[in-house]
Amino acid sequence: MKSIANNTYISKLFSSSLVMLVMLLVAGSGLSAQTPAPPQQQPIAITGGTIHTMTNGVIAEGTVLFDNGQIIAVGVDVEIPGNAEVIDASGKHVYPGLIHGQSTMGLTEIGRIAESTDLTETGNINPNIRAQVAFHPISEHIPVAAVNGVTTVVPTPGGSLISGKPAAMMTDGWTWEQMTLREGIAMTINWPSMRNSNQYREAMEELQEAFDKARRYQKARAAMEAGDAPHHPYDVRWEAMLPVLDGEMPVLVNVSGVAQIQAAIAWIEKEGLNAILAGSRDFGLVADQLAARDIPVMLTGVISGPDTNWEAYNQGYTTPRKLYEAGVDFCIAGEASAAYAYRLPHHAASAVAFGLPEEEGLKAITINAARILGIDDLVGSIEPGKDATLMITTGNPLELWTSKEQVFIRGRKLEMLDKHHRLYELYKEKHRQEQL
Numbered sequence: 001m002k003s004i005a006n007n008t009y010i011s012k013l014f015s016s017s018l019v020m021l022v023m024l025l026v027a028g029s030g031l032s033a034q035t036p037a038p039p040q041q042q043p044i045a046i047t048g049g050t051i052h053t054m055t056n057g058v059i060a061e062g063t064v065l066f067d068n069g070q071i072i073a074v075g076v077d078v079e080i081p082g083n084a085e086v087i088d089a090s091g092k093h094v095y096p097g098l099i100h101g102q103s104t105m106g107l108t109e110i111g112r113i114a115e116s117t118d119l120t121e122t123g124n125i126n127p128n129i130r131a132q133v134a135f136h137p138i139s140e141h142i143p144v145a146a147v148n149g150v151t152t153v154v155p156t157p158g159g160s161l162i163s164g165k166p167a168a169m170m171t172d173g174w175t176w177e178q179m180t181l182r183e184g185i186a187m188t189i190n191w192p193s194m195r196n197s198n199q200y201r202e203a204m205e206e207l208q209e210a211f212d213k214a215r216r217y218q219k220a221r222a223a224m225e226a227g228d229a230p231h232h233p234y235d236v237r238w239e240a241m242l243p244v245l246d247g248e249m250p251v252l253v254n255v256s257g258v259a260q261i262q263a264a265i266a267w268i269e270k271e272g273l274n275a276i277l278a279g280s281r282d283f284g285l286v287a288d289q290l291a292a293r294d295i296p297v298m299l300t301g302v303i304s305g306p307d308t309n310w311e312a313y314n315q316g317y318t319t320p321r322k323l324y325e326a327g328v329d330f331c332i333a334g335e336a337s338a339a340y341a342y343r344l345p346h347h348a349a350s351a352v353a354f355g356l357p358e359e360e361g362l363k364a365i366t367i368n369a370a371r372i373l374g375i376d377d378l379v380g381s382i383e384p385g386k387d388a389t390l391m392i393t394t395g396n397p398l399e400l401w402t403s404k405e406q407v408f409i410r411g412r413k414l415e416m417l418d419k420h421h422r423l424y425e426l427y428k429e430k431h432r433q434e435q436l
Contacts, residue, residue: 034143034418036174040411043067045080046392049089054096054367054381064094066388069410074382089392092405095362096382097151097389098397099168099369100344101298101333102252102278105142105153106135106169106176108338120159124203125210127240129164131155132183135176141338143418146171148342149391149404152181152370152379156188156252156336161207163188165240166252168375170389172409185373186252186276187244191260204267211271214241250274250374252298258282265293276372278333281307284319287326296372297323297330299364302347320351324360331369332361349398361398387411 044066051059051074063078064071073079080086108117118134135155145153156166165184173179192203217238223229243249253264256279268275277283278298283290290297304316323330332351334344344365352361370380379389388411395402407414 034146034172034415036137036172036178037409037412037414040067040069040388040413043072043081043084044087044388044408044411044413045078045084046087046089046094047080049092049094049392051094051382052096052362053383054363055383056381061090062094064382064388064390066408066411069388069412071382071384071386071388073384087392087406093393093395094382095149095391095393095397096366096380097391097407097409098149098344098365099152099154099331099373099375099380100145100150100341100365101154101331101369101373102156102166102300102336103153103333103338103341104155104336105145105171105338105341106137106139106155107131107157109136109139109141119157120163121157124161124206125237126157126160126164127162127187127210127214127238127244128236129157130167130183131157131164132167132169132176132180135167135169135179137173137175137179139338140419141341142171143415144339144420145341145344146407146409146414147404147416147418147421148345149393149397149407150341150344151389151391151407151409152375153341154185154333154373158188158190158254161190161192161203162210163190165249168373170409172412172414181378182375184243184249185375186250187241189251189253191253191255191264194257194259194263211241211245214238214245218242218245244273247272247274250276252276252278254300255279256281258285261286262289265289265295268295269293280304280316280319283328283330284315284322287322287328290323291327294329297328298369298372299323299330299332299347301335302332302350314354317350317354320361320364321355324356329368329372330364331372332364333369334365345397346400349400352398358396358398362396 046064048061051062062076065073065078107119121129151171153169154166157163166186167183168181168185170179170181192200194200220232224232251273253275255261255264255277276296276298278300280301283297302316306315332348334347348361348365352358367380370376378387382390389409391404392406393402393404
């Protein structure tokens with residue numbers, strides 16, 4: 001027993017030392033996270049560029065004027081204040097920042113270190129979870145996304161049947177409070193697997209029981225507040241469900257395959273819920289059904305291979321076009337992995353390559369995503385009154401060779417440097433030295 005205890009102690013000591021060593025190496029490597037940008041200090045006018053508003057067409061050789069983090073004017077005859085910083089974007093393009101609708105960004109850093117991962121909670125019913133509270137503001141993944149034009153991400157908890165409330169987060173800031181664009185934008189439900197009928201039935205009974213309890217809580221609290229019932233205890237879980245029951249907050253239901261999609265639709269209609277369906281499989285096969293019920297869809301990835309023997313190689317790539325042609329309101333979220341958030345425009349580009357109109361591909365990662373997530377009053381397009389969250393590019397962001405020259409988030413001019421760029425400069429210097 002003593003030997004086992006000693007071995008356990010040595011193992012724990014080694015693990016702790018290894019973690020500390022990794023932290024020291026990262027700290028001493030100079031590969032620190034991007035420094036958050038200071039607040040906008042003066043008006044900024046981007047002039048001479050082609051402005052892609054996403055809602056009011058394209059403006060050639062136009063001007064975008066913003067101050068205090070908010071867009072003031074957009075057009076060709078914009079009066080520029082004398083104290084404004086003028087950025088000449090002649091020959092370049094101005095787009096709104098890109099929106100990644102479902103990601104593990106800020107909730108996970110290093111998969112092998114449990115302390116850096118905060119994706120799931122104990123238990124199956126966790127509607128009170130607020131994703132933004134666990135958001136890690138100095139994650140190395142955040143600046144990689146930001147300098148590639150992804151200015152808004154939605155860290156989404158998972159693992160539970162009802163896993164809580166994702167939030168729209170800006171990819172720049174010192175703290176999670178500063179980075180929160182809007183909290184509680186949906187209630188995440190992970191539709192249970194249907195492969196085992198007994199387990200599926202048990203999971204659905206648990207899900208239904210949670211909603212029934214929330215409704216009973218809603219009635220009891222309303223009666224108490226009206227003076228028609230005695231005191232009913234406050235319950236943080238069921239309190240979090242009230243906006244869902246009132247229709248103010250949509251349920252974001254993660255599904256996979258036709259059976260899950262149709263089962264989820266039937267349950268959503270029975271419960272009378274405002275809903276968004278999220279997933280990457282088979283939405284194109286039920287596009288007409290989704291359009292008839294006006295249920296928006298979030299595609300969590302376009303770049304994928306066939307999932308079954310009967311599928312064509314391009315099944316995933318053609319889904320956006322099928323949804324568009326059927327009249328389904330949809331957006332593209334890309335992969336959930338925080339490390340791959342910067343690849344968001346690649347997914348939209350792949351959809352365009354397989355028949356989706358180019359403008360719709362851009363809308364799928366800007367204004368359409370903002371509207372479906374309920375943040376289109378703040379971001380997603382270049383319009384007066386909205387946040388000055390935009391980017392200057394050398395071309396269409398769906399094209400791999402396009403560079404993002406400058407990104408702004410609420411008027412803050414980002415430092416266009418991330419770990420990828422720093423490593424590039426580091427090893428370019430190595431090769432330069434080898435040539436001496």
